[in-house]
Amino acid sequence: MDFVIRQVTPDDYETLGKITAQAYLRDGLLDFGESDWYLGKLRDVAKRAADADVLVAVEDGRALGGVTFVPSGGPMADIARPEEAEIRMLAVDRAARGRGVGEGLVRACVDRARSVDGCVRIVLSTKRTMHAAHRIYERLGFVRTPGRDWNPLPGQPDITLLTYELTL
Numbered sequence: 001m002d003f004v005i006r007q008v009t010p011d012d013y014e015t016l017g018k019i020t021a022q023a024y025l026r027d028g029l030l031d032f033g034e035s036d037w038y039l040g041k042l043r044d045v046a047k048r049a050a051d052a053d054v055l056v057a058v059e060d061g062r063a064l065g066g067v068t069f070v071p072s073g074g075p076m077a078d079i080a081r082p083e084e085a086e087i088r089m090l091a092v093d094r095a096a097r098g099r100g101v102g103e104g105l106v107r108a109c110v111d112r113a114r115s116v117d118g119c120v121r122i123v124l125s126t127k128r129t130m131h132a133a134h135r136i137y138e139r140l141g142f143v144r145t146p147g148r149d150w151n152p153l154p155g156q157p158d159i160t161l162l163t164y165e166l167t168l
Contacts, residue, residue, distance in 0.1 A: 003059040003101060005108045008049055008066065012056050016066045017043035023065075023091035029127055031159055042089060052076045052088070055108050057101045065092030067105040069112050072119050079148055079163060080123050085113040087124040090133060103136045110140065114168050121168060125150070125161040134162075142166045 008016060020042045023029075030036035041047075045066075048054050053069040070076045070086040080086035087109045092101045113122040124142070126133055142164040151160050 003057045003064055003096075003099075003104070005055055005057050005104055008045060008054040008056045010046070012058075012063055012066075013045040013049070015063045016054070016056055017045045019063060019065060019093045020045070020089055020091040023094070026094060027130075029130065031153075031156070042091075048076065048089070053112065055105060057092075057096075057105055059096075063093070064096035064099075065090075065101045065105060067091070067109060069109045071112075071116050078125055078152070079150065083118050084121045084123050084165075085109070085116055085119050087122060097132075102133065103140070106136055106140060110166065110168075119168060121165050123148070123163060123165045125163050128160075128162060134164075137164045137166075140166065 021039055024042055025033065030038060045054060048068050052074050053071065054066060055069060056066040057064040067090045068076065068088040070080060070088060072080065072083055072085055076088060077086045087106065090102060090105060110122060113119050145163045145165050148163040149160055153159050
């Protein structure tokens with residue numbers, strides 16, 4: 001690895017917000033494209049950093065990607081239950097893909113979860129089409145939890161998110 005993973009700083013917010021938004025847009029992960037309500041959340045790294053731990057992968061001062069780690073009981077949790085941490089908004093700049101950045105960010109979240117007192121599991125949600133991310137999760141030992149799959153927009157039945165977990 002020729003990059004480092006660290007806590008995001010205010011100097012990173014704008015760049016990481018752009019990387020995250022562009023990754024989701026270019027990969028077709030936003031069901032409503034540029035008008036998707038979730039796009040604003042992806043861009044708002046400052047809000048995420050206030051409510052959770054945002055990690056950024058950096059090489060020579062340039063952000064390559066990031067992820068949001070939600071400790072047990074954090075306000076940004078979508079599916080985490082007591083004693084569980086959650087991974088959210090994993091994104092890697094297209095130019096940095098294939099170099100282990102995504103896997104490094106997920107590993108950093110697993111390490112953080114292991115350091116949280118009382119945390120026994122780490123969970124995440126993913127779209128069906130995020131095949132590269134699924135491979136990372138499975139390679140790191142995450143398993144599918146179909147009983148926890150959920151829909152963030154109940155009025156849109158085709159937007160079910162898949163869930164994974166890793167017991168620590």
